[in-house]
Amino acid sequence: MNLITKQEALSNLKRYINEDLFELAKQFNITTFIDNKQNKGWKGLLLERLAGLDNNSIKATNGEDFELKSVAFYYVKKKLVPKETMAITMINPIEFINTPFFESPCWHKLKSIIFCAVSWHGMHVPKSHLLKVDEIILPEDSKLIQEVKSDYEFIRNKLISNGFSSLTGKDGKWIQARTKGSGHGSISRAFYARKSFIEEILN
C-alpha cells in the first residue's frame, strides 16, 4: 500500500511533462511491446508509477481521494483532440440496478480526477510524450453532471427492462456502456466517457 495525496500525485506527475514516456517506461521496467504486440495499458500503468502510486487492479480509487486517468491526443486539422473514449469503470449489473448515480463507482471516479494528456503518433508507434497534467473537479450541480446522471439513469432503466445484453455503446449523450473484457467471449461492460465529454471537462 502506498497512499499519496492528490496534490502530491499532481506535483509528482508535473515533473514529467514533455518527457518521453517510452524512455520512462524502460526505466520503470514496464512492458510496452512484445513481438509487435502492445501492452495497451502501458501508458496508464506508467503514469500511476510516475505519480507515486502502486500498480494494482482494485476497483476503488487509485489513491486517497482521486482517480488517475490518461487519454491519448492527436491532431485533427491542426487541432489537438482526444483520440479515444476514456474508460471510467466496469459495470456490475446487480450493483448498477441498485445504485443511484451519486452513490455509484462511476460518479466517484469522475468527480475528482487527475487528467493526463499524452500524445499519440500512430498505431504501433511507441513514441509518446506527456502533454499536460490537469486536476479536474466536477461539481454535482453542474448542467453537465446532471446530463451525465440522465445518461446513467437511462442506461440503468434499459438494463432493468431489456437485460444486460441489450446495453450498447450507442446509448448516452456523455457516457456509454460499452463492451470491455478479457476477450474470448467475455461480455462484460464498462462505462466510457465519450470524446465530447472529455473535451467538455477540459475547458
Added chain:
DNA sequence: CCATGATCATTA
C-alpha cells in the same frame, strides 16, 4: 480466471 489499464480493428 478476471478486473484494470486502455488501444486496436472494422465498418460506414
Added chain:
DNA sequence: TAATGATCATGG
C-alpha cells in the same frame, strides 16, 4: 475520420 465492438498484458 468517427463510432462501436473486440482485444491485449499484467497482477492478484
